[in-house]
Amino acid sequence: xxxxxxxxxxxxxxxxxxxxxxxxxxxxxxxxxxxxxxxxxxxxxxxxxxxxxxxxxxxxxxxxxxxxxxxxxxxxxxxxxxxxxxxxxxxxxxxxxxxxxxxxxxxxxxxxxxxxxxxxxxxxxxxxxxxxxxxxxxxxxxxxxxxxxxxxxxxxxxxxxxxxxxxxxxxxxxxxxxxxxxxxxxxxxxxxxxxxxxxxxxxxxxxxxxxxxxxxxxxxxxxxxxxxxxxxxxxxxxxxxxxxxxxxxxxxxxxxxxxxxxxxxxxxxxxxxxxxxxxxxxxxxxxxxxxxxxxxxxxxxxxxxxxxxxxxxxxxxxxxxxxxxxxxxxxxxxxxxxxxxxxxxxxxxxxxxxxxxxxxxxxxxxxxxxxxxxxxxxxxxxxxxxxxxxx
Numbered sequence: 001x002x003x004x005x006x007x008x009x010x011x012x013x014x015x016x017x018x019x020x021x022x023x024x025x026x027x028x029x030x031x032x033x034x035x036x037x038x039x040x041x042x043x044x045x046x047x048x049x050x051x052x053x054x055x056x057x058x059x060x061x062x063x064x065x066x067x068x069x070x071x072x073x074x075x076x077x078x079x080x081x082x083x084x085x086x087x088x089x090x091x092x093x094x095x096x097x098x099x100x101x102x103x104x105x106x107x108x109x110x111x112x113x114x115x116x117x118x119x120x121x122x123x124x125x126x127x128x129x130x131x132x133x134x135x136x137x138x139x140x141x142x143x144x145x146x147x148x149x150x151x152x153x154x155x156x157x158x159x160x161x162x163x164x165x166x167x168x169x170x171x172x173x174x175x176x177x178x179x180x181x182x183x184x185x186x187x188x189x190x191x192x193x194x195x196x197x198x199x200x201x202x203x204x205x206x207x208x209x210x211x212x213x214x215x216x217x218x219x220x221x222x223x224x225x226x227x228x229x230x231x232x233x234x235x236x237x238x239x240x241x242x243x244x245x246x247x248x249x250x251x252x253x254x255x256x257x258x259x260x261x262x263x264x265x266x267x268x269x270x271x272x273x274x275x276x277x278x279x280x281x282x283x284x285x286x287x288x289x290x291x292x293x294x295x296x297x298x299x300x301x302x303x304x305x306x307x308x309x310x311x312x313x314x315x316x317x318x319x320x321x322x323x324x325x326x327x328x329x330x331x332x333x334x335x336x337x338x339x340x341x342x343x344x345x346x347x348x349x350x351x352x353x354x355x356x357x358x359x360x361x362x363x364x365x366x367x368x369x370x371x372x373x374x375x376x377x378x379x380x381x382x383x384x385x386x387x388x389x390x391x
Contacts, residue, residue, distance in 0.1 A: 013361055021358045029356035030374050032365040035179070035337065036247060037213075037310055040371050047245050049303035053292040061288070066281050069272030071095025075287040076253050078294040083208070083221060083238060084257070088228045090264040093255035094271035095282045099209050099239025100132065102254040106205050106235045107136035108274045109256075109267060110170050119205070120161050120171040124148070124340060124362065126179045126207070129172060146181045148363065149342050151330040151390040153183050159196060167201035173227075175236075176220040177210035177336020180364040184214070184335055190223045194230040205235045212243040212307045213314060213368075214335035228257040240290050242337070243307055251286030310368075317367050317375070325379040327389030337368045347385045355381035 017033045036044045070076065076093045084091050096102040110119065119138045121129055122145030134140055143161040144154050162171060178184050185193070197204055204227050211220040228234045233256065240251040256267035275282070293299045314337065322332035331339045343351075343363040351357040357378060359365045370378060 017358060017360065020352070024356060024358075026356040028377065030358065030370065030378055032357065032359045032367075032369045032378075034369065035366050037242060037245065037314075037337065037368045038371075040313070042371055044247070045245065047303060047306045049293050049299050049306060050245060050289055052299060052302070053289040056292055057285075057288050064284075067284060069094070069275050069281065070268065071253075071282040072284060072287040072291060074295075075291040076255075078291050079238060079240070079253050080255060082217075082294060083211075083224065083236065083255070084228055085221075085225045088225065089257060089259045090261040091228070091255050091257045092264040092268035093236075093253050094268060094275065095287050096237075096252045096254050096275070097279060097282050098241060098250040098252040099207065099237055100128065100252075101250070101279070101282065102237035102239070102252045103129070103132055103205075103207060104136060104278065105254045105271050105274050106237050107133040107138050108278075109270055110203065110205065110235065111137050112270065112274075114168045114170070114203075117168045117170060118165065120165060120169060120202075122146070122158060122161075122172075124180055125172070125174075129207075133172075146178075146183055146340070148181075148340050149391045151183070151342065153185055155185055155189055158185075158193065162193070162196050162200055162202055165200055165202045168203075169200075170203040170205050170235075171197075172205045172207055173223075175206045175208035175211060175224045177214040177338075179209065179336070180338045180340045180360070180362065182331075182334030182336050182339040182367075184223075187222065187226075190226055194227055197227070197231055201232075203233055203235065204231055205237065207237050209239040210242050210336045211238075213311055213337060216311060217243075217304070217307065231257075232260075233258045233263065240286060243310075244286075244290055244293075244303070246286040246289065249286030249289070250283055251290060314368050317370055317372070320372065320375050321367070321370075321379065324375055325382065327382075327387065328379070330390055331367065337366055338364055339367060340364050341382075341387070342390055343385075343387065347387065350385045351381055355384065357381045 021031055072095050080091055119140050121142050123142050143157050206224050214220045236255040238253050241247045256264045258264040293303050318332045321328045341363040
């Protein structure tokens with residue numbers, strides 16, 4: 001008799017959707033499910049700046065030896081200089097395996113510092129936020145951030161959650177381009193939130209995954225910079241998957257911003273100690289590529305130009321969807337790659353089965369997955385299932 005007993009694994013809905021899309025033989029199929037940027041030919045391109053950096057790396061790299069528990073420190077410094085402004089206090093960090101690795105280290109270090117604390121997460125959110133943080137032993141409470149039916153941010157709920165929190169609690173905040181809703185709070189709301197976070201002594205944990213794909217890099221980083229200059233301590237989990245197109249290279253970083261240098265430097269050391277227990281050393285390739293780009297003015301500008309091209313494409317797609325069907329006007333007002341359509345499970349199923357329009361079960365669409373010549377058919381499919389917009 002087998003003694004190694006495991007529960008039956010629960011299938012991942014998104015992975016099932018990917019498989020179903022691949023098996024679909026209908027030529028007119030549209031993929032709005034997978035959360036990667038695509039160009040107007042349906043490809044997820046390797047950026048030209050990335051290709052050039054990889055060419056240089058191939059010629060110049062002299063060793064594949066370990067870099068250490070915190071990874072490529074020059075990459076961490078260069079990325080930090082991009083993310084944080086000169087008014088930031090002390091900021092120290094570590095390279096991680098993607099944004100997910102950064103979030104895991106954030107959850108782990110928070111649990112060490114505040115083992116009795118509660119982490120507040122607005123709903124809906126990126127589906128992996130809860131299992132990722134709970135697996136680190138963190139106690140999680142949720143609040144409603146967004147109404148899918150009305151397409152409205154419930155900012156008062158966010159303030160109420162922070163007001164209810166105890167000193168030492170934490171909150172996960174989407175730095176920009178909220179996933180899955182595309183709905184970001186305004187700058188004045190960020191200011192109001194920052195004041196309350198300081199008053200209640202609640203730690204912001206910023207998930208920064210889509211910066212540059214909303215209103216442009218500087219505007220998308222404004223909220224994070226506001227928090228780091230206002231709050232005594234901030235954890236920032238940054239990903240290079242989307243804006244550098246380095247999805248499979250798992251490139252990210254975790255930072256501690258603190259008004260006290262000793263706290264920030266101690267956090268950096270603890271990041272390395274936590275990493276040793278989970279994955280030991282982060283992968284180097286993607287971090288080396290980003291470092292090379294950010295250290296070369298010409299390559300950096302080339303990357304910024306390519307990032308701008310992606311941003312303009314996403315904004316154009318959003319506006320085109322709204323122009324084709326005014327019931328989608330909220331899509332044009334939202335930011336980044338995703339929007340969460342007010343669809344029932346039956347409507348989602350009909351879009352997939354009857355119209356070959358693939359999207360997540362909760363109604364989330366990847367706007368950047370749509371090609372320009374597919375917009376009209378997407379809108380026609382929405383009309384055919386009785387979609388009439390937000391309440």
